[in-house]
Amino acid sequence: MIARRWQATCYVWRMAASGFDRALGVALSFFCVVLGSGCARERSQPVYYGQPAPGGTAVGQPATAQPGVPAPVATVAPTVAVSANDPVIHHDIAFLRGRAQQVLNELVAALPAQQQSRVNGIPLVVDATPGEVNAFASCSGSSPAMAISDGLLQIQSQLARFRAYDELAGTNKVGEYIGVIARSARPKQPLPEVPAGFADPRIDFDARKVTRQYQVLDEQLAFVMGHELGHHYLGHLPCTALSPLNLAQLGAVLAGAVPAFNQPNEVAADMVGINNTLTLGSRRADYRLTEGGALLTMQFFSGLDQLTPNDILFGFERSHPPPQLRTPIIQQTAATWRATGGVGLPILGF
Numbered sequence: 001m002i003a004r005r006w007q008a009t010c011y012v013w014r015m016a017a018s019g020f021d022r023a024l025g026v027a028l029s030f031f032c033v034v035l036g037s038g039c040a041r042e043r044s045q046p047v048y049y050g051q052p053a054p055g056g057t058a059v060g061q062p063a064t065a066q067p068g069v070p071a072p073v074a075t076v077a078p079t080v081a082v083s084a085n086d087p088v089i090h091h092d093i094a095f096l097r098g099r100a101q102q103v104l105n106e107l108v109a110a111l112p113a114q115q116q117s118r119v120n121g122i123p124l125v126v127d128a129t130p131g132e133v134n135a136f137a138s139c140s141g142s143s144p145a146m147a148i149s150d151g152l153l154q155i156q157s158q159l160a161r162f163r164a165y166d167e168l169a170g171t172n173k174v175g176e177y178i179g180v181i182a183r184s185a186r187p188k189q190p191l192p193e194v195p196a197g198f199a200d201p202r203i204d205f206d207a208r209k210v211t212r213q214y215q216v217l218d219e220q221l222a223f224v225m226g227h228e229l230g231h232h233y234l235g236h237l238p239c240t241a242l243s244p245l246n247l248a249q250l251g252a253v254l255a256g257a258v259p260a261f262n263q264p265n266e267v268a269a270d271m272v273g274i275n276n277t278l279t280l281g282s283r284r285a286d287y288r289l290t291e292g293g294a295l296l297t298m299q300f301f302s303g304l305d306q307l308t309p310n311d312i313l314f315g316f317e318r319s320h321p322p323p324q325l326r327t328p329i330i331q332q333t334a335a336t337w338r339a340t341g342g343v344g345l346p347i348l349g350f
Helices: 002-018 022-041 093-110 113-119 150-169 173-184 207-233 247-254 263-283 292-307 323-339
Strands: 124-127 135-140 143-149
Touching (some): 093 124, 113 207, 143 150, 143 207, 150 173, 150 292, 173 292, 207 263, 207 292, 263 323, 292 323
Parallel strands (some): 124 143
Antiparallel strands (some): 135 143
16 A cells, blocks of 8 residues: 555656656656655554664664553653753743754755855744744845744644653653644644643653653754755755845745745755755764654644644645655655665755
8 A cells, every 4th residue: 555655646746747847857757766666665663763662772773663562651750850941841932943043054064065055144034923833945035044933943842842752651642732733723823832731740851751852853953944945955946045134134034925836846845855854963973863853743734634624724734745745755765865875866966
């Protein structure tokens, strides 16, 4: 069944690309032919990243879950003291904005010289509109910009928090959190908080879980920032990275001066977003970023689609392909990056 879905996805890509960019259509066809057969061998068991899964697999390595052996909540205790004001747990916006800028700087520094010259110095603009969940690349006149909303930063922090929680405790807090957002989020209103008692503090403040949530957060930020960088250095926008935005232009960016990217461009940006994430990860000494954060982001939007089929809550969904199509792109791009030793596909310029 996975192979049939992959074939259908490839057909959609080729048909979409043929109407916009012949070269991209050829590249996607090549991508499907070379990698499509790998879908039939895809794991059916969940993959753990970061902390050891049941069975003791090392940090950062995949592991097959042992069914029926979740860590009992009552037996998990903090290993060291962790601050009750942890900025991820409490989605401290000032911290999250700074973390996004830090990851963006690392991504740019890890790019090959040609791509780096096209994006070096692009400002990261923050959209503080209540309830807005989005990220985008844009131009205001000849000046480029990248933007991320406080709402998306908040959601990414909570997804990272609860993914780390689930890996340690064998729970499904990520799914429950998606349900909270789907039921209670309203356009242009602050995002809902989880109810009191939602998380056991013995798990939430466990040092192992806190360490892991920062890894997942960086994976999510790297994918989103890497995707938007890709729009710039793949030539999807007319502007360059040479002139900074002035204050008047910042307002124009946040007012909606966003190019209407076509679907093949979004596919290409997803592919470079994963390559950017994994390349950055390969340069880090402590933890090598994986595609796990990108897949977690897709899980979130896919869950929203299932729970709110008649109401698209966030602009992120309107401007990108559905997560059901983006997920296999992410998986196969990561597999190609590893199979080629970090080179990736020729179309991506790596």
